[in-house]
Amino acid sequence: MAKSITKIGVMTSGGDAPGMNAAIRAVVRTCAYHSIDCVGIYRGYQGMIEGDFKPMNARSVNNIVNKGGTILKSARSKEFRTKEGRKKAFDQLLDYGIDALVLIGGDGTFTGGLVFNEEYKFPIIGIPGTIDNDIYGTTFTLGYDTALNTVVEAIDKIRDTASSHDRLFFVEVMGRDAGDIALNAGVGAGAEEILIPEEDMGLERLLDSLKRSKKSGKASSIVVVAEGDKTGKNVFELAEYVEENLPDYEVRVSVLGHMQRGGSPSCYDRVLASRMGVKAVESLLDGKSNFMVGVKNDEIILTPLDKAVKGKSEIDQELLRVSDIMTT
Amino acid sequence: MAKSITKIGVMTSGGDAPGMNAAIRAVVRTCAYHSIDCVGIYRGYQGMIEGDFKPMNARSVNNIVNKGGTILKSARSKEFRTKEGRKKAFDQLLDYGIDALVLIGGDGTFTGGLVFNEEYKFPIIGIPGTIDNDIYGTTFTLGYDTALNTVVEAIDKIRDTASSHDRLFFVEVMGRDAGDIALNAGVGAGAEEILIPEEDMGLERLLDSLKRSKKSGKASSIVVVAEGDKTGKNVFELAEYVEENLPDYEVRVSVLGHMQRGGSPSCYDRVLASRMGVKAVESLLDGKSNFMVGVKNDEIILTPLDKAVKGKSEIDQELLRVSDIMTT
Amino acid sequence: MAKSITKIGVMTSGGDAPGMNAAIRAVVRTCAYHSIDCVGIYRGYQGMIEGDFKPMNARSVNNIVNKGGTILKSARSKEFRTKEGRKKAFDQLLDYGIDALVLIGGDGTFTGGLVFNEEYKFPIIGIPGTIDNDIYGTTFTLGYDTALNTVVEAIDKIRDTASSHDRLFFVEVMGRDAGDIALNAGVGAGAEEILIPEEDMGLERLLDSLKRSKKSGKASSIVVVAEGDKTGKNVFELAEYVEENLPDYEVRVSVLGHMQRGGSPSCYDRVLASRMGVKAVESLLDGKSNFMVGVKNDEIILTPLDKAVKGKSEIDQELLRVSDIMTT
C-alpha cells in the first residue's frame, strides 16, 4: 500500500509561461484544503538539489493568480541530468519530509521527472506549463491562450502600420517544433500566409500566394512565421527572398520575441491552472503517480507521463484549411 | 433534391458579441472561396423585412477580424414575430435571390429562424454569438472568451483598490440565466465568493464564508455576482445586507455593465468565428439546414437547431468545487 | 538652522491612484541614493498613530513600479482629526526616529499634513496622488493619465455595442468636484456630450444637441457624465429624462465605478511618480517643508502646500470648445 502523503513539493521548470503562478496557487490551496503541507521548490531541479525550499500556506499565494512569470523561478540544471545530482535531490526531499511532487513545465521537466521516479519511486504528477502547446495529452497547455492573445495584439498593431504604408510584414512568433501559435495567431490576426514547422508550403507557393493577394486588391499583408518553419530560411532571409522576387512589395520584418512568454494570464489560463492544480494534488492523494494532468473536451483528465512525453501533438489540418479559405 | 445554393445571406441579431465580425468575415470569404454570392443583411430580422441588403465580397470584410460589435448591426424586430412580417422577409429574400441564411446570434435569433424555416423551408444554419455561453450544443459561444478576459481585467483593477483599502467589493457581471461568466471570471479573478443563477448558496453561507475569509487573514475580498443570481437580492441589496451583518467590512459595489459586450475579440474567439463561419457555409452547400454550428472537444460540430434552443447548458459542478477550494 | 534629516517616512492616504507605488519606490530609492533611512508608514495617518512602520531599502520596492494600488495601503483616520490623535502620531514618529515625511495623496491628506506641521513643525512634502486631477499647483496628478486611458478603453468597448444597436449610452465617470476626467476622456472617446460639475449645460441644450446629432446622421451616441455634474439629475435620471423626451433614442446607462482607480500605471504616471519622488526627498534634504511637488510645462516644481489645498484647479475652456467642435 502506498504510504499516505503528508507533504507535497511544487516546482516550476523550463521556460516560464503565464498561468504558472495560478497553478502554484492552486496546488498550495488544494494542499491547505486537504490539510496537507506544501513546500515551494525554487529554481526547478537545481533548487531541488540545493534544498532551496520554502513552506507555503494558503496566504503565501495571495494576489498571484494574475501575475505572469513564476514566483518559484525556473532554471536549467545540468547536475540533475547526472545520477549524483538526482541522488542529492532525493536526499534533500527526504530531509525536508517531502513525499510527492507536482512538476509544472514542459517536455524537459517531465523527462527529468520520469527518470527520477524510476530511480526513487517518488510520486510525481505533471502540469503542462508552456506557451508552445506542444504536449501530447492535453488540448491546451498553460500559457498558450495568453501567448495567442499577446501575439494577435502585437500583430494588430503591426497591421496599423502595414496598411498605412501598403507594406508586407514578416512576423516571427515562437514555436521551434510546433506551429500552434503561428497557425492560431495567424488565423486570429488575419495573416495572409502562415509558415509552420509541420508543413513545408514551399517558397514557390508563398510567392504565388502573395501575388494573388496583391492582385485581389489587398494593399498590405502579414505573413506569420514560426521560429522553426520548414522553408530552410529564417525570417530575414525569407523577407529578402520575397523582396527580390516580388519587387512590388515593400517588406519589413518583426521578431516578437520574449514578450510572448510574459504578461498577465488570460482568464482561460487562470481557470485552467486552477483546475489542473486541484487535479494534480488530489491525484497524488489518491495514490496516483507518473501522470500528467491535461484538458480534453473541457474536462480535466490524466495521461501517463511517458505517453505525454513521447506522444506527438499534431497540427490541426482543419484549421490549416480554414486559414487558406480566410485568405481568399 | 435540394435546389443548389448560389447566394447566401448573413445576418447578426440579438445582443452583439465580440467575434461576430470575424464570423461575418469568415462567411463572406468562404462564399468567395466557393464562388457563391454573399449578401449582408443589416439590422437582423428587421432589416430582412425592410430589404436592407448589401452584396459583400472578400474585400468587404478587410480589417474587421479584430473589431468588436457587428458591422451588420443588430436590432430587435417585433414585426418578425408576426406571420405578415415573416412573409415580407421571405419576399425580400426571394426578390434579392438569396437562397440560404447564416444566422449569427443567440436563442432568440435561432427561435425566429426555426419558425421561419418551418413556414418557408428556407435553409438556415446558426452560429452561436453571445457572451453568455448559455447555448446547448457548443462548449463555447462566440464572444464568451473575450468577455471573460474583459471581466477579469476589470476585477484585477478593482482588486488594486480593494486591497489598498482592505475593502469588500461586490462586482456584478452579466448573466441573467447563466452563471458561466460569473463562475469562470470569478475563479480567474480569485474571487472569494461567486453567486450564480443556477445555485442558491444562501445568504447564511455567504456571511459564513466572508467571516472565514476575514479570519484566515484576508484583508480584502471580491464577491462576483451574476445579474440573475438566486439570492433574491440584487447586488446593492446584497452589499447592504452584508454591511449590516458584518460591520467589520467596508463594502463597495461595482456593476461592470455593457463594456462586457464590446472590445476587440480574443484570439480564441477570432479563430472560433473563422472555423464556425467556414462550417456554416459549407454545411449549407452540403444541403444541410436547421443546424447550429458548435465546438466540442476542439472540433467543429453540428447540433439540430431545435435541440440547441431547447437544450439546457449546465453549470460546471467541478468548477464550482475548484472555486470552493481556491478560497481556502 | 534646520536639523539635518536622517530618516524619512513615506505614506499614502486617501483614495488610491495608479502611480502611488512608483512614487513610493522613487522616495525609497532616492533615500537610498542619499544614504538616508526610509520608513514605510502603513494605512495612512491611522497607521502613523498606531506606529505601523516598516523600514524600507532599495530592494523593498523591486517590481512595484508597474503595480496599481499602494503597497503601503491607505485608510481614513478619524482619530488624526483630533489633537490627541496627532499627538500619538507625533510620538510614534519621534520614537521611531523619523524626522520628515513624504505624504502621497490628495486634498484631505495635505490638509491633515498642514495641521500636523503647524502643531509640531514636522517637515513635510506632499506628492499629489489622485485620479481626479483636482489639485492646484500641478498640471497633472498621479494616476490621472492612467484613469483617462482606463475610461477611454471602457468607452471604446461600450461604443462597439452602442453602434451595433444604434443606441444612446450615458456613461458615468469619476469626478465629484472636477470634470477633468469627464472632459478629457469624453473628447478622447469621441463623446457627443460631456456633463461636468464646473459648467451647467442645461437639460435643454442636452436635448438639442442629441436631436442635432441624430439629424446629422449619427446613429449612436455616447454622453459622458461626471459624478458631480451640474444638472441636478444623476445619470439614471438623466437617461430617463432623455428617453421620455426623445423617444427615438434607445437609452442605456453604464457607471464605470471603481475600476477607474486601479490598473497598471501608464508610462506617463510612472515617470511622473519617479520624478516627483526624487524631488520630494531632495526638497526635504534641502531643508524645505510645507510644499507640494507638481509638474508644470513638463518641469517639476514646488507649490506651497496651503496654496495647493486652497487653490482651485480650473476646467480647460479651450478643451470645452474643442469638444463642441468635435461633435459637429
Next chain:
Amino acid sequence: MAKSITKIGVMTSGGDAPGMNAAIRAVVRTCAYHSIDCVGIYRGYQGMIEGDFKPMNARSVNNIVNKGGTILKSARSKEFRTKEGRKKAFDQLLDYGIDALVLIGGDGTFTGGLVFNEEYKFPIIGIPGTIDNDIYGTTFTLGYDTALNTVVEAIDKIRDTASSHDRLFFVEVMGRDAGDIALNAGVGAGAEEILIPEEDMGLERLLDSLKRSKKSGKASSIVVVAEGDKTGKNVFELAEYVEENLPDYEVRVSVLGHMQRGGSPSCYDRVLASRMGVKAVESLLDGKSNFMVGVKNDEIILTPLDKAVKGKSEIDQELLRVSDIMTT
C-alpha cells in the same frame, strides 16, 4: 490681403503614428464647424502629385478617433523632391480647388512643405505626428505617449520572464536620433540602464553598472537601448559584449520593432490630436501659414515651421538623473 480659404486639404506623411486618425478627424470636423470644405489627400505627397483626393465631411471620420495608423495612408515620394513633381502637385491642388493644407507628419513632411510653400506661397500648417518626439517646438508629438505605453507594456512582459529566470535582457526600442522613448520608457519600466543617441555612457560604465546591480541583490535586469545609441555597437553586439565580460549574466535580446508605431492611441494622444487639429484649421482661417502646431505647458501654441525643422529637441537631463537614482 490673403485670399479667404474655402477648401482645406489634409494629408499624413512619413512614418505613421497613433493619433494621426484623431487629428484627421479633428481637421475635418473643424472645417465642417466653420462651413469650410475639406479634402483628404491620400498617400502623402505622392497622392498629392497623383490627385488622389476625396472630399470629407463630418461623417467621413466617424469611429476613427480610437484607431491606429492613418486612414489617409502614408507613402514616400521621390517625385515630390523634384521641381516637376511639386509643380504637378500644385496643379492638382489648384484643379481641385484646395487652397490650404494641413500636413500631419514629421521633419521630412515639414521640410517638403516649406519648399512647396516657398515656391507656390501655398498656405500650410503642420501637425507633429511621429512617435519619436524629436521635433522642436512641442513638448509632445502625436503618437509618442501611446508608443511609451506600448513599450512599457512589452517590457513588463519581458520582465516576467527575466525575473523568472534571473536573466539580463537588452531591449531595443525606436529612436534613431532621439532617446526620448528609450529614456522615458526605460524609467517607466524600471530599466537598470538606458542607452540613448544623445549621451555616450561608455561600455565601461555599462559593465560597472551591471556589476553593481548584481551585487546589490538584483537577480534580473533590463537594459533599454535606443536604435541609434552612441556606443557604436548594436543591441546584439552589446549583448555579446556583456556576456563575454560578465559571464555571470545569462543575456537575451529583444527588438520591439514596428509594433511601437501602431495601436489604439492613448487618451492623451487623442485629446492632443483633437486640440491640434482645431488649432491647425483655425490658424489657416486666420490667415496664418508656415507654422507648426505644438503643445507647451499644456497649451496649444504655434512655432514657425522652419524653426521646428531646424531646432533641436534636447534630452531631459533631469530625467537622466532620475533614471540614475532609480537604479540605486
